Amino acid sequence: MIQIDMKSRTPIYEQLINRIKLLMAQEVLQPGDQLPSVRVLAGELTVNPNTIQKAYRALESEGYVYSLPGKGSFVNDMKETINNDKIAQLKTELIRIFTELSLLNVSKAELIEWMDAVENLNAKESGDTNENHN
Amino acid sequence: MIQIDMKSRTPIYEQLINRIKLLMAQEVLQPGDQLPSVRVLAGELTVNPNTIQKAYRALESEGYVYSLPGKGSFVNDMKETINNDKIAQLKTELIRIFTELSLLNVSKAELIEWMDAVENLNAKESGDTNENHN
DNA sequence: CTATCTGTAATAACTAAGATAATACAGTTA
DNA sequence: TAACTGTATTATCTTAGTTATTACAGATAG
Numbered sequence: 001m002i003q004i005d006m007k008s009r010t011p012i013y014e015q016l017i018n019r020i021k022l023l024m025a026q027e028v029l030q031p032g033d034q035l036p037s038v039r040v041l042a043g044e045l046t047v048n049p050n051t052i053q054k055a056y057r058a059l060e061s062e063g064y065v066y067s068l069p070g071k072g073s074f075v076n077d078m079k080e081t082i083n084n085d086k087i088a089q090l091k092t093e094l095i096r097i098f099t100e101l102s103l104l105n106v107s108k109a110e111l112i113e114w115m116d117a118v119e120n121l122n123a124k125e126s127g128d129t130n131e132n133h134n
Numbered sequence: 135m136i137q138i139d140m141k142s143r144t145p146i147y148e149q150l151i152n153r154i155k156l157l158m159a160q161e162v163l164q165p166g167d168q169l170p171s172v173r174v175l176a177g178e179l180t181v182n183p184n185t186i187q188k189a190y191r192a193l194e195s196e197g198y199v200y201s202l203p204g205k206g207s208f209v210n211d212m213k214e215t216i217n218n219d220k221i222a223q224l225k226t227e228l229i230r231i232f233t234e235l236s237l238l239n240v241s242k243a244e245l246i247e248w249m250d251a252v253e254n255l256n257a258k259e260s261g262d263t264n265e266n267h268n
Numbered sequence: 269c270t271a272t273c274t275g276t277a278a279t280a281a282c283t284a285a286g287a288t289a290a291t292a293c294a295g296t297t298a
Numbered sequence: 299t300a301a302c303t304g305t306a307t308t309a310t311c312t313t314a315g316t317t318a319t320t321a322c323a324g325a326t327a328g
Contacts, residue, residue, distance in 0.1 A: 025237045048288045069304040070295030098252040118232040182317045203275040204324035
């Protein structure tokens with residue numbers, strides 16, 4: 001369920017954070033769900049437990065999960081209100097880039113292609129079968 | 135003219151590469167122009183000359199500049215390639231934002247709405263009398 | 269010719285981030 | 299009690315990036 005790319009330049013713990021946030025956004029992980037234990041996930045990914053803990057800790061400090069010593073780590077219920085500011089910010093950024101690309105004669109169709117690629121990528125990485133991309 | 139962000143996570147030499155490519159794309163740096171010498175630029179940026187050379191060397195191997203030992207490093211004519219490269223840069227940025235927005239559950243349909251808004255805006259600003267898009 | 273600029277090269281050392289390894293403590297649960 | 303959980307600490311390793319230093323050779327102006 002949770003996969004990482006060892007060749008990527010982005011740190012493992014950051015990949016984990018993003019992947020889990022993604023699974024939450026896709027509601028694959030739902031409020032109350034228990035995350036794999038630090039040691040179990042470390043075993044599955046052939047990665048050090050400390051690296052997993054680092055990701056969980058960050059997720060907890062951001063409010064995405066909560067951890068109960070002795071029990072486990074669980075998914076929190078994140079309100080969308082927190083994200084609205086961020087969305088607005090990203091929208092501004094996006095419009096700037098759209099404009100630039102428009103001036104470089106990149107078609108709308110092509111942009112939509114890129115969007116689809118992102119969708120497929122996310123689906124793949126959070127899915128089951130493995131595939132190389134670079 | 136050439137600036138870097140010491141706090142950035144992206145390596146200095148990569149920032150330099152991107153910055154110079156950008157200046158070329160914007161035609162601030164034009165074919166034949168001489169780049170600051172390795173040592174001079176290193177001095178200005180308070181950075182090791184080796185770091186500058188690493189960037190120049192990469193730029194040369196990609197064909198963006200050419201270097202003459204004893205004379206200096208100069209800008210090549212890469213107009214076609216440069217546009218493609220700038221598009222690639224923007225694409226990378228765009229994909230990052232797409233991914234983030236995906237994490238925030240912003241739908242593809244909504245993104246396309248934003249794109250359309252940009253298109254209409256540009257048509258107006260460029261005084262385009264052509265109204266038959268889409 | 270000399271001085272000083274230019275690019276180029278090589279090697280050693282330092283830094284910081286990320287990751288690993290090992291161990292330990294405490295709460296939970298079957 | 300045994301086997302899970304999260305948490306914590308400390309030391310070590312690895313790697314990319316960067317620095318520091320020194321050196322060589324071509325170009326050019328005085």
